[in-house]
Amino acid sequence: MTTPDDRAPAAGDHAGYGPGRDHVRLTGTGLAAVRGLRTIFSDLSFAVAGGELMTVTGPNGTGKSTFLRIVAGLMPAAAGEVAVAPAREDGHAALIHYIGHHDGHKASLTVRQNLDFWRRFWGGGPIAPALERVGIAALDNLPIDVLSAGQKRRAALARMLVAPRPIWLLDEPLTALDAAAEAMLGDLLSEHLAGGGLALVATHRALPVAAARTLRMEGP
Amino acid sequence: MTKKAFNKIADGLTEAIAIARGEAKPAHLSVPSDNPPPLKRRGIVPTTPSMSLVDLANPTRFLGFSQRLLPFTWAVALGLLAVGLYMAFFTAPADYQQGDTVRIMFIHVPSAWLSMGCYGLMAIASLGTLVWRHPLADVTAKSAAPLGAAFTFLTLVTGSLWGKPMWGTWWVWDARLTSELVLLLMYLGLIALWQAMDDQGRAARVAAVLTLVGTINLPIIKFSVDWWNTLHQPASVLRLDGPTIDISMLIPLFVMAGAFTLMFAALLMMSMRNEILRRRVRTMELTAAGLGA
Amino acid sequence: MTAFLALVGLSARLSFGGRSGGALVGLVFFLAVVVVVPFAVGPDMNLLSRIGPAVLWIGALLASLLVLDRLFGDDRSDGALDLLRLSDLPLELVALAKGLGAWLATGLPLAVAAPFLGLLLGLSPNTVLSTTATLVVGTPALTMIGTIGAALMAALGRGGVMIAVLVLPFTIPVLIFGVSAAAAPAMAPAPFLAPFLILIALTLASLVIAPIAAAAALRAGLD
Structure with missing residues (x-):
């Protein structure tokens, strides 16, 4: 039942985009979000190209998280559309890494078991270097539930390194991270951008990386 | 893959x-x-005015339309009900076998029709919710569920009252009664689902999925209950309907069916109006709290 | 395919020690139901062996539904459902994989335990065989129907007994044909093959319909 599409991409290969991945471009046109009966934002457009970082800022309740979820395709937009170029037959879900308010770890499994599942589910490279990179290599056999919030966040970052993808959508990634981890995230982002990837980061705090664009959300 | x-x-x-x-x-x-x-899909922007059936999809138009229609519906329904009841009690003959008990049929059978018709209506409304995202479709489905449950309950109670003199017991695991009981369970489950969710838009879509799964499942349940029934009980069970119904009974039956259907329509419209107004009040409260847009 | 199998494995592993009990609690619940019945109907072995297949089926039905209530709820609350959606595997196949994994961990053990519990109820060897066979082919249908319920529970953001309220009516056909086939050896002229084949048909249909419905419920409830 294995078709060529099921082939696990090699590490560093951005989900089949290969060296030419700097062609990646993410655009949204006329986006609107409605939650229950209220409009959170409307007529929002943006365009981000490979190698660029866009920060999403604004007060609470203006829809930063909703915006990222819509871009990730996890929530339908009330209006408008999100497009990834070049278009892909299977949709762009498999080009996106998303880190939201929840880290997505299975509490009863160890750090290694968690990452190993995503490596097999998404296809990806070895786990040990990724854990090394985010500085939790020593914790790999602990149940992920005993880790601190910051360490769990680091494990979530390691998950992105295990299965490289060209689009990163990070919702408040600095939450619970200490100064060292913040710098590490800055390095990861720089490398990701240098490799031709793009990133959208919703944040209240200044990132250690210069943003090419800023999207300021101010409510409907 | x-x-x-x-x-x-x-x-x-x-x-x-x-x-x-x-x-x-x-x-x-x-x-x-x-x-x-x-945005129109979500019912935020009013639909453009044009004279067609689609107009009814606009809650405001529905409110006006139903307000004008309700008195007539009630008048005709009550008129038919009076005629139907008179015929059922005085002109229709007593059954040679079942005696006056047969008159329960004039309540029982229309209720049974409506209990199933109502589910059909909800299935169509669920398609409307999932496919067209009609603002009125989920209001219809939500308002119809308790009515369907009520008519199903009425069917079961009248069936049971009918069964007591015929079978000598209040309940028999007859295939039809059993299917109605399962239908009641499904209505109650759907009502529970509606009650369990705060966000009405989401509740509508989730309940629509369950309703449609039920639509696929109901014939299977009916088939399996029939199979189970013939397996466990010899065919000597008295069926609720005779093999043939005389025209003198058929006419009052259809009059009562018409009366019940119109009553159902009137109750549904009233229930939908309440639901629309309830949602508007909620929107106003949200706006007043500064959360509205 | 790798992704699908990986998810089946994860689901089996999580269901095996799941938060609402997992395989062991499901088995103990199954045992408890079977043990409680003689206290209700009396220790008459003839009666027990006659209703035995039905008791085992009802026990398996409740046990396989009750352990499913957090199947998607946990994925939703810990954020894993978002990550599962960010892949090339359609949500329908995600639901199918989750269901199959849950069945391996919680449904199959029930069928395996049935012969031993059958001894407590004084079932004849033939009835033990037929009951076990029907549970092996019938519990996947129960688990898959339960998967729809689990998706609805995730959309509701709650768990518990409500899943049984929503899902039990849908399991009636499976119960009817499962028990009919299981009890066939005990009721001499009753056919075994016909209800058994219909049971298989129900299982196959549920493997197709349930993932579609579960995915629709997840999409409807999560956006």
């Missing part, structure tokens, strides 16, 4: 849905058309 195959099906569905919504034409009839503002 990739998304490709699924996407092809999904694209086909999306196109069909778009055509059904009137937003797109089939590819071979493709004409450049201006897309309506997508």
Whole structure:
């Protein structure tokens, strides 16, 4: 039942985009979000190209998280559309890494078991270097539930390194991270951008990386 | 095994849905058309005025329309009910076998029809919720569920009252009664589902999925209950309906069925009006709290 | 395919020690139901062996539904459902994989335990065989129907007994044909093959319909 599409991409290969991945471009046109009966934002457009970082800022309740979820395709937009170029037959879900308010770890499994599942589910490279990179290599056999919030966040970052993808959508990634981890995230982002990837980061705090664009959300 | 195959099906569905919504034409009839503002789907922007059946989809128009229609519906329903009851009690003959007990049929059978018709209506409304995202479709489904449960309950109670003199017991695991009981369980489950969710938009779509699964399942349940019934009980069970019904009974039966259907329609309209107004009040409260848009 | 199998494995592993009990609690619940019945109907072995297949089926039905209530709820609350959606595996196949994994961990053990519990109820060897066979082919249908319920529970953001309220009516056909086939050897002229084949048909249909419905419920409830 294995078709060529099921082939696990090699590490560093951005989900089949290969060296030419700097062609990646993410655009949204006329986006609107409605939650229950209220409009959170409307007529929002943006365009981000490979190698660029866009920060999403604004007060609470203006829809930063909703915006990222819509871009990730996890929530339908009330209006408008999100497009990834070049278009892909299977949709762009498999080009996106998303880190939201929840880290997505299975509490009863160890750090290694968690990452190993995503490596097999998404296809990806070895786990040990990724854990090394985010500085939790020593914790790999602990149940992920005993880790601190910051360490769990680091494990979530390691998950992105295990299965490289060209689009990163990070919702408040600095939450619970200490100064060292913040710098590490800055390095990861720089490398990701240098490799031709793009990133959208919703944040209240200044990132250690210069943003090419800023999207300021101010409510409907 | 990739998304490709699924996407092809999904694209086909999306196109069909778009055509059904009137937003797109089939590819071979493709004409450049201006897309309506997508916000319309969620019922935020009022639909553009035009005289067609679609007008009813607009809650405001529905409120006005139903207000004018309600008194007539009630008048005709009550009139038919009076005529039907008179005929049922005085002109229809007593059954030579069942005696006066047969008159329960004039309540029982229309209730049973409505208990099933109501589920059919909810299934159509659920399609409306999932496919067209009609603001009125989920109001219909939500308002119809308790009515359907009530008519199903009425069917069971009258069936039981009928069964007591015929079978000598209040309850018999007859295939039809059992199917009605399962139907009641499904109505109650759906009502519980509606009650369990705060966000009415989400509740509508989730309940619509369950309703449609039920639509697939009801014939299977009916078939299996019939099979189970013939397995466990010899065919000597008295059926609720005779083999043939005389015309003198058929006429009052149809009059009562008409009366019940109109009553159902009137109750449904009232219930839908309440639901629409309830939602408006909620919107106003949200706006007053500064959360509205 | 790798992704699908990986998810089946994860689901089996999580269901095996799941938060609402997992395989062991499901088995103990099954045992408890079977043990409680003689206290209700009396220790008459003839009666027990006659109703035995039905008791085992009802026990398996409740046990396989009750352990499913957090099947998607946990994925939703810990954020894993978002990550599962960010892949090339369609949500329908995600639901199918989750269901199959849950069945391996919680449904199959029930069928395996049935012969031993059958001894407590004084079932004849033939009835033990027929009951076990029907549970092996019938519990996947129960788990898959339960998967729809689990998706609805995730959309509701709650768990518990409500899943049984929503899902039990849908399991009636499976119960009817499962028990009919299981009890066939005990009721001499009753056919075994016909209900058994219909049971298989129900299982196959549920493997197709349930993932579609579960995915629709997840999409409807989560956006």
